[in-house]
Amino acid sequence: MHALNGVKFDPQAGSVLHIELARSNSTRKRKPGSGPYVVIDNRTKASTNDNTREASTDDGDSDPEEPAGDDNADSSNNDELQTVKSDTVLDPEHSVPAANEQLERTINEGAQPCSTLFIANLGPNCTEYELKEVISKYPGFNMLKIRAKGGMPVAFADFEEIEQATKVMTDLQSSLLPSSDRGGMHIEYARSKMRKH
DNA sequence: AGCACA
Numbered sequence: 001m002h003a004l005n006g007v008k009f010d011p012q013a014g015s016v017l018h019i020e021l022a023r024s025n026s027t028r029k030r031k032p033g034s035g036p037y038v039v040i041d042n043r044t045k046a047s048t049n050d051n052t053r054e055a056s057t058d059d060g061d062s063d064p065e066e067p068a069g070d071d072n073a074d075s076s077n078n079d080e081l082q083t084v085k086s087d088t089v090l091d092p093e094h095s096v097p098a099a100n101e102q103l104e105r106t107i108n109e110g111a112q113p114c115s116t117l118f119i120a121n122l123g124p125n126c127t128e129y130e131l132k133e134v135i136s137k138y139p140g141f142n143m144l145k146i147r148a149k150g151g152m153p154v155a156f157a158d159f160e161e162i163e164q165a166t167k168v169m170t171d172l173q174s175s176l177l178p179s180s181d182r183g184g185m186h187i188e189y190a191r192s193k194m195r196k197h
Numbered sequence: 198a199g200c201a202c203a
Contacts, residue, residue, distance in 0.1 A: 118200050147201050195203050
């Protein structure tokens with residue numbers, strides 16, 4: 001920078017370069033949803049790896065299944081992409097009051113697996129019987145309870161093992177019941193395990 | 198987005 005500062009670039013007008021550091025760098029702030037991964041383009045490595053691969057795995061003829069060259073260049077690139085995960089930096093200036101909400105949401109999304117499931121987005125006429133019809137078919141089913149707490153009903157379903165609850169959650173996620181009037185049910189791990197009798 | 202029962 002200093003090497004060029006003050007250099008004349010327009011001899012007629014005598015204009016002179018003026019260079020200084022920007023007050024902040026120009027990289028855009030990462031939006032929360034855009035993911036924690038930093039993409040590093042290392043395509044310059046591709047040629048060596050291509051050679052390696054051709055020598056070992058490629059029969060020599062052009063393979064229609066395999067896209068050419070650069071894109072899926074090699075496994076080392078992929079490994080690198082996964083390991084350069086950048087830290088999520090909490091900016092103290094912008095996140096002071098929002099930090100708690102953000103944290104709670106994060107915890108909820110990554111809810112810890114539990115053998116009790118929380119089921120929401122049920123229709124107003126959903127009955128415990130109707131839900132039990134579906135859920136009790138799954139191995140490890142323990143018990144089901146529906147609460148209606150004034151508004152829409154929610155349900156809690158308990159299983160013997162976390163793995164069995166997980167299976168039900170993924171299996172029935174977003175699925176419709178005869179009584180559903182607002183889309184499929186929404187299933188999460190419950191925040192606390194159902195109390196057994 | 199909404200999480201009770203003891």
